[in-house]
Amino acid sequence: MKSVELFVGAGGLGIGVSQAGFTPAAVMDWDRWACDTLRENKERGLDLVRDWPLHECDVREFDFGVVEGEIDLVTGGPPCQPFSMGGRHRAFLDSRDMFPQAVRAVRELRPRAFIFENVKGLTRSSFANYLEYIRLQLTYPEVTAKKDEEWLVHLARLEDYHTRGRYKGLRYKVMLRVLNAANFGVPQRRERVFLVGFRSDTSVEWHFPAPTHSKEALLWEQWREETYWDLHRVAKKDRPDGGAAKARAMKLERKPNGLRWRTVRDAISDLPDPELAPGSARKFHDHRFQPGARSYPGHTGSPLDEPAKTLKAGVHGVPGGENMLRRPDGSIRYFTVRESARLQTFPDDMTFHGSWTETMRQLGNAVPCQLGRIVAEEVKEKLLRA
Structure with missing residues (x-):
């Protein structure tokens, strides 16, 4: 066709x-x-x-x-x-x-x-x-x-x-x-x-x-079965306290049908952190640390154990604060081009042309x-x- x-x-x-x-x-x-x-x-x-x-x-x-x-x-x-x-x-x-x-x-x-x-x-x-x-x-x-x-x-x-x-x-x-x-x-x-x-x-x-996927199924696997953390080998001491998400999960009467939402951790856990391990990160194309991320009200980044917030194209130069990862310890950094491509489900063997700002604009519009x-x-x- x-x-x-x-x-x-x-x-x-x-x-x-x-x-x-x-x-x-x-x-x-x-x-x-x-x-x-x-x-x-x-x-x-x-x-x-x-x-x-x-x-x-x-x-x-x-x-x-x-x-x-x-x-x-x-x-x-x-x-x-x-x-x-x-x-x-x-x-x-x-x-x-x-x-x-x-x-x-x-x-x-x-x-x-x-x-x-x-x-x-x-x-x-x-x-x-x-x-x-x-x-x-x-x-x-x-x-x-x-x-x-x-x-x-x-x-x-x-x-x-x-x-x-x-x-x-x-x-x-x-x-x-x-x-x-x-x-x-x-x-x-x-x-x-x-x-x-x-x-x-x-x-x-x-x-x-x-x-085909739901938030409720994610909450169930995280806080009722805890299989999500086992899959990613996250020790109990390193897991978030859950807060409102855990409370909502405990109110679910039965396991939801269908698949769970996929999270940022699901998408990028096999990629080395480009800030903490830049040498290992260089083995992956378009996976370079970009400095300058900062958090401010309304722009706090995407938690690791939820789906990312909407990637944005950045109408004022460098994309806004939502194009950031928020680690479990509260620290933040910008998503790399490769991580952003993962979040947009582009194939791993695809490369992107232009500066970081330009490629993030392409990805944010996709x-x-x-x-x-x-x-x-x-x-x-x-x-x-x-």
Whole structure:
């Protein structure tokens, strides 16, 4: 099955889509550093990206007519700064809003399905009308805005088409949900909104994948069975006191179904601490100590025995305090690039191009590969049946 990836960045979603079995006919981004990361890994022969037809370009200038053959899936994460909790929340007033290009790709490529993702901030009540506007544009991608037509007027026109129910043109059945990556085995609490659509003629019935991992299962293994600590060979004297987490675990009446959340310790315990053992750390690519971490209210780092807090791209230079590890003794340090890649479930043999700040920006903007794969696998299964 063939796919096209927009706004590929460092490739988190794209790698997940490739892992699900799609073959990209085109991938694109205008960020030179992200494209350098992909080019470097292509040259190194990294299997997942080796054959990607990469285009470093402005998607607004890309001619989708050069993409040959029928496209089964279009994917991408349109730049999220207009909707990010850390941004200025300008949405449709922000020139960085690339959702119109996502709609154009669907209109011109007519894929059987699409997957678009964005930050949870897109679901804020202040963006409710604009989110509905995005959803209806993706539902009726050929009902385009007229020259100088304001978006609210275009939205009203789309609503008319939707309520009439007699539209015969290109149409998609669009579903939307916020997914927490930790609930799908990613060692990071990262919430992203996914918009998934199937072309109406596919007659697909689809729902988002059910969570496979839970916090309750983690608490049970940590404080009721204590198997978590045994797995990591943490002596009783070195275990945290548990506090509220232990109290919550003791209130659980039975062992939860499913798997437990994966923690920072699960993700990086086999890597030497780059601050305490720099010589050993140098044996691992992109695993170097970065000085300067400091804790302040609201930015206290990620505890070792929980999923990491959301990695951030850092809109003001060096990423914010959440891109830190908080050790059990309370000391802190920045996550290395390799550790951050682990938290985003990138393959270990992938390298990242640029300075620490630049590579952390790429990682902070990425979709966890594993979450992308799980969603794409569900879409692929339905397309195969159809």
